[in-house]
Amino acid sequence: xxxxxxxxxxxxxxxxxxxxxxxxxxxxxxxxxxxxxxxxxxxxxxxxxxxxxxxxxxxxxxxxxxxxxxxxxxxxxxxxxxxxxxxxxxxxxxxxxxxxxxxxxxxxxxxxxxxxxxxxxxxxxxxxxxxxxxxxxxxxxxxxxxxxxxxxxxxxxxxxxxxxxxxxxxxxxxxxxxxxxxxxxxxxxxxxxxxxxxxxxxxxxxxxxxxxxxxxxxxxxxxxxxxxxxxxxxxxxxxxxxxxxxxxxxxxxxxxxxxxxxxxxxxxxxxxxxxxxxxxxxxxxxxxxxxxxxxxxxxxxxxxxxxxxxxxxxxxxxxxxxxxxxxxxxxxx
Numbered sequence: 001x002x003x004x005x006x007x008x009x010x011x012x013x014x015x016x017x018x019x020x021x022x023x024x025x026x027x028x029x030x031x032x033x034x035x036x037x038x039x040x041x042x043x044x045x046x047x048x049x050x051x052x053x054x055x056x057x058x059x060x061x062x063x064x065x066x067x068x069x070x071x072x073x074x075x076x077x078x079x080x081x082x083x084x085x086x087x088x089x090x091x092x093x094x095x096x097x098x099x100x101x102x103x104x105x106x107x108x109x110x111x112x113x114x115x116x117x118x119x120x121x122x123x124x125x126x127x128x129x130x131x132x133x134x135x136x137x138x139x140x141x142x143x144x145x146x147x148x149x150x151x152x153x154x155x156x157x158x159x160x161x162x163x164x165x166x167x168x169x170x171x172x173x174x175x176x177x178x179x180x181x182x183x184x185x186x187x188x189x190x191x192x193x194x195x196x197x198x199x200x201x202x203x204x205x206x207x208x209x210x211x212x213x214x215x216x217x218x219x220x221x222x223x224x225x226x227x228x229x230x231x232x233x234x235x236x237x238x239x240x241x242x243x244x245x246x247x248x249x250x251x252x253x254x255x256x257x258x259x260x261x262x263x264x265x266x267x268x269x270x271x272x273x274x275x276x277x278x279x280x281x282x283x284x285x286x287x288x289x290x291x292x293x294x295x296x297x298x299x300x301x302x303x304x305x306x307x308x309x310x311x312x313x314x315x316x317x318x319x320x321x322x323x324x325x326x327x328x329x330x331x332x333x
Contacts, residue, residue: 003084006054013056014310018217018291021190023164025093025292027285028307029059031221035298036076037067044299046080051300053085053092055307061294063097063138064119070102071126078127092133096123097168099138111141111149120156135162136193137178139169146174150181157187168193172206179214189216191291196220198229198265198280198323199332208289217291220284224295225332228254229280234266261326268322272312281309283323
């Protein structure tokens with residue numbers, strides 16, 4: 001049954017121009033890295049996607065290996081769009097990526113033309129789409145000429161299988177090179193997807209300036225530092241948490257000093273009438289070079305809590321000074 005989208009879906013979302021392109025993205029986008037795979041509850045994922053679209057989130061971010069199992073997030077999302085949102089396809093920005101582990105053997109990862117094009121074709125079959133809006137090189141491949149990877153992105157766009165090309169997890173120097181190659185080929189690099197949060201600020205060293213000068217957008221992933229920048233760990237480590245399972249988040253990420261910093265940040269958020277997660281997202285959005293912040297969600301309630309960040313994205317000088325003093329020495333690895 002076709003989902004009837006809310007008439008008010010564009011009323012409250014902020015849309016930001018992506019670099020110097022004509023494309024606008026919602027300030028908050030939905031990432032399907034976790035919670036939408038074959039091991040997850042399909043109806044829950046569907047409810048989150050419906051709610052996201054009804055609240056003005058038009059951008060849905062995937063990759064070939066998202067799941068688990070790898071590929072299953074694309075399969076589930078493709079079924080949801082095909083069965084319930086087909087009439088809204090032209091209101092949606094759907095992205096996918098290739099570069100990390102997907103298949104066994106020599107063609108299942110990194111950035112060869114073979115890997116990139118085969119992966120995109122597989123993604124389109126799983127998604128049941130003729131094209132994706134953005135196709136990314138998911139990571140820099142030191143063993144493949146950068147020209148080859150960028151020519152694969154250019155080929156995908158010129159074939160009509162992607163509308164825009166993007167890169168993710170590239171260092172600043174390779175971002176410059178990639179952008180130059182794509183520009184010469186006639187396919188501008190639309191966007192860079194980078195890890196960015198209060199606790200992981202490598203992009204501030206050089207990448208943000210590169211992206212801005214080159215006319216690219218930046219979309220920040222892991223804005224909550226895998227859950228550290230939420231109320232999840234304010235009272236210890238829950239047994240079902242990523243940290244308890246050592247799943248991308250390690251116990252040594254939450255030492256006593258860092259725990260006290262998180263509590264202090266939470267107090268600032270309370271004074272702003274925000275949750276810590278909302279303030280962490282708003283803190284990223286204060287920089288106009290950040291086109292969008294990519295959030296995950298395990299429930300409709302969690303999604304709506306994150307969307308509440310848009311109610312207050314302004315910071316006064318005192319707040320910024322306090323936050324900077326707290327986070328100045330933190331850099332998660």
